[in-house]
Amino acid sequence: MEAEHLKTGDLMDVDKNFFSKISDRERAIFEGAITMGALFHQFVGTPVSVESASVLEKSIKEAMELQPCIEEVNVEIDKKILEDTKSEFEYTSLSGEMMNVMIVSKYNHKKAVIRMKFIDELNYPLMFVDDVD
Amino acid sequence: MEAEHLKTGDLMDVDKNFFSKISDRERAIFEGAITMGALFHQFVGTPVSVESASVLEKSIKEAMELQPCIEEVNVEIDKKILEDTKSEFEYTSLSGEMMNVMIVSKYNHKKAVIRMKFIDELNYPLMFVDDVD
Amino acid sequence: MEAEHLKTGDLMDVDKNFFSKISDRERAIFEGAITMGALFHQFVGTPVSVESASVLEKSIKEAMELQPCIEEVNVEIDKKILEDTKSEFEYTSLSGEMMNVMIVSKYNHKKAVIRMKFIDELNYPLMFVDDVD
Amino acid sequence: MEAEHLKTGDLMDVDKNFFSKISDRERAIFEGAITMGALFHQFVGTPVSVESASVLEKSIKEAMELQPCIEEVNVEIDKKILEDTKSEFEYTSLSGEMMNVMIVSKYNHKKAVIRMKFIDELNYPLMFVDDVD
Numbered sequence: 253m254e255a256e257h258l259k260t261g262d263l264m265d266v267d268k269n270f271f272s273k274i275s276d277r278e279r280a281i282f283e284g285a286i287t288m289g290a291l292f293h294q295f296v297g298t299p300v301s302v303e304s305a306s307v308l309e310k311s312i313k314e315a316m317e318l319q320p321c322i323e324e325v326n327v328e329i330d331k332k333i334l335e336d337t338k339s340e341f342e343y344t345s346l347s348g349e350m351m352n353v354m355i356v357s358k359y360n361h362k363k364a365v366i367r368m369k370f371i372d373e374l375n376y377p378l379m380f381v382d383d384v385d
Numbered sequence: 386m387e388a389e390h391l392k393t394g395d396l397m398d399v400d401k402n403f404f405s406k407i408s409d410r411e412r413a414i415f416e417g418a419i420t421m422g423a424l425f426h427q428f429v430g431t432p433v434s435v436e437s438a439s440v441l442e443k444s445i446k447e448a449m450e451l452q453p454c455i456e457e458v459n460v461e462i463d464k465k466i467l468e469d470t471k472s473e474f475e476y477t478s479l480s481g482e483m484m485n486v487m488i489v490s491k492y493n494h495k496k497a498v499i500r501m502k503f504i505d506e507l508n509y510p511l512m513f514v515d516d517v518d
Numbered sequence: 519m520e521a522e523h524l525k526t527g528d529l530m531d532v533d534k535n536f537f538s539k540i541s542d543r544e545r546a547i548f549e550g551a552i553t554m555g556a557l558f559h560q561f562v563g564t565p566v567s568v569e570s571a572s573v574l575e576k577s578i579k580e581a582m583e584l585q586p587c588i589e590e591v592n593v594e595i596d597k598k599i600l601e602d603t604k605s606e607f608e609y610t611s612l613s614g615e616m617m618n619v620m621i622v623s624k625y626n627h628k629k630a631v632i633r634m635k636f637i638d639e640l641n642y643p644l645m646f647v648d649d650v651d
Numbered sequence: 652m653e654a655e656h657l658k659t660g661d662l663m664d665v666d667k668n669f670f671s672k673i674s675d676r677e678r679a680i681f682e683g684a685i686t687m688g689a690l691f692h693q694f695v696g697t698p699v700s701v702e703s704a705s706v707l708e709k710s711i712k713e714a715m716e717l718q719p720c721i722e723e724v725n726v727e728i729d730k731k732i733l734e735d736t737k738s739e740f741e742y743t744s745l746s747g748e749m750m751n752v753m754i755v756s757k758y759n760h761k762k763a764v765i766r767m768k769f770i771d772e773l774n775y776p777l778m779f780v781d782d783v784d
Binding site for chain 1 (some may be wrong): 399422427430431432433434437439440441443444447448451452453473474475476507
Binding site (some may be wrong): 419425428429470471472473474478480481506507508509 | 695736739
């Protein structure tokens with residue numbers, strides 16, 4: 253699995269060494285998609301209640317905006333689902349059903365808007381490309 | 386693995402049905418320990434920087450204080466380690482080396498103070514009982 | 519939050535330095551509880567299907583048996599729930615509803631059996647002490 | 652954040668409703684990137700030793716190959732790093748430093764090879780596009 257170009261040359265030049273085969277637009281899509289997959293799998297399972305949801309939304313946003321090429325992350329946790337699914341202990345675990353996420357990624361002048369939304373007909377938190385330059 | 390008593394009786398009486406074999410003090414230790422294990426494995430890997438650390442500390446605290454019998458959670462993320470270990474992209478992944486956590490759990494009148502701290506000599510983020518009534 | 523005893527003395531003597539306030543029985547409960555909290559929050563969210571469940575069960579077992587004082591871990595993922603909750607893409611995310619876990623922890627001659635099981639009446643994956651010496 | 656097209660029409664037609672703005676090649680890149688981000692953040696923190704590494708590699712592979720458009724996932728956990736970084740308890744937490752991952756994603760006839768590898772010069776587990784049709 254070792255690609256030769258990883259071992260030589262100016263590794264600081266990340267774009268040239270690791271992304272020479274894709275366009276700016278594809279890079280924006282790539283980085284936004286990584287961050288969406290990362291966001292879901294990092295935070296699913298976190299204890300959450302109606303009261304704690306806004307702090308969790310903010311910390312997910314701040315964490316994921318650190319990743320390369322990410323311009324903006326917005327997370328909405330559905331308060332009605334939180335209320336409807338809470339346990340006897342008055343909280344639940346964060347899950348795909350209750351998350352609505354938008355990520356804007358940008359590379360050079362190309363921008364992608366990636367979203368995740370639970371689609372009832374698929375029974376699945378679908379990640380998709382909502383818009384791209 | 387099915388214990389018979391799970392299927393019959395008054396399941397609402399959690400304490401009687403599931404914790405009859407342990408003391409109040411042991412229950413406090415049990416609940417604090419669960420929350421410490423949960424905290425570490427939920428949040429390790431989260432992207433974090435010096436700037437985002439305080440929001441992450443707050444959201445970990447609020448999430449883990451939701452769990453049963455948890456009175457207080459305090460998380461300190463070491464800013465010096467964050468600075469020393471950051472990548473070229475100016476952030477790193479949350480790890481055991483940089484976390485100092487205290488959890489206070491209480492059941493009836495018994496209280497336990499559980500801590501996690503990286504112990505260099507063990508090369509390990511040790512979870513331990515710092516105090517208990 | 520810095521306890522003085524962390525900084526001096528023989529840190530290799532973990533039991534003496536960090537667990538002097540609890541009994542052997544309490545230590546067994548403590549270590550089993552940490553591992554149960556850890557297990558849940560590490561693996562919840564993992565993509566899983568009827569076909570992949572047995573490998574996932576085995577890797578959860580092997581990972582969590584590495585933790586201190588853990589004698590045995592057994593994980594059952596409910597195949598019927600997997601089948602009933604799968605998405606259009608033929609898999610789902612591992613969740614508390616579908617897990618039945620038993621952990622045996624031991625310290626000196628004291629043994630604890632910790633379990634996690636989803637309790638419908640609580641709408642909650644309850645972690646509890648099933649048995650202890 | 653609600654896009655109108657999510658609420659009407661034939662939601663079963665995922666490709667038409669959610670991916671109409673990107674090419675087949677971009678879709679392959681998108682799906683591979685999601686899975687790489689997901690893989691890292693799901694499994695980082697898992698207890699692992701030289702002995703348990705191969706089962707963990709296999710379960711990561713089987714879990715992530717379930718995701719849409721994923722043809723193949725290969726994970727190598729570096730045994731030397733495991734040995735060098737293990738704690739007094741003879742294991743460590745899975746981290747980006749020790750993982751070498753390749754993901755092949757395919758949509759229609761377009762294929763992307765996504766990789767993750769720790770790049771010392773960046774002090775970062777870089778995810779990149781190694782090849783694409």
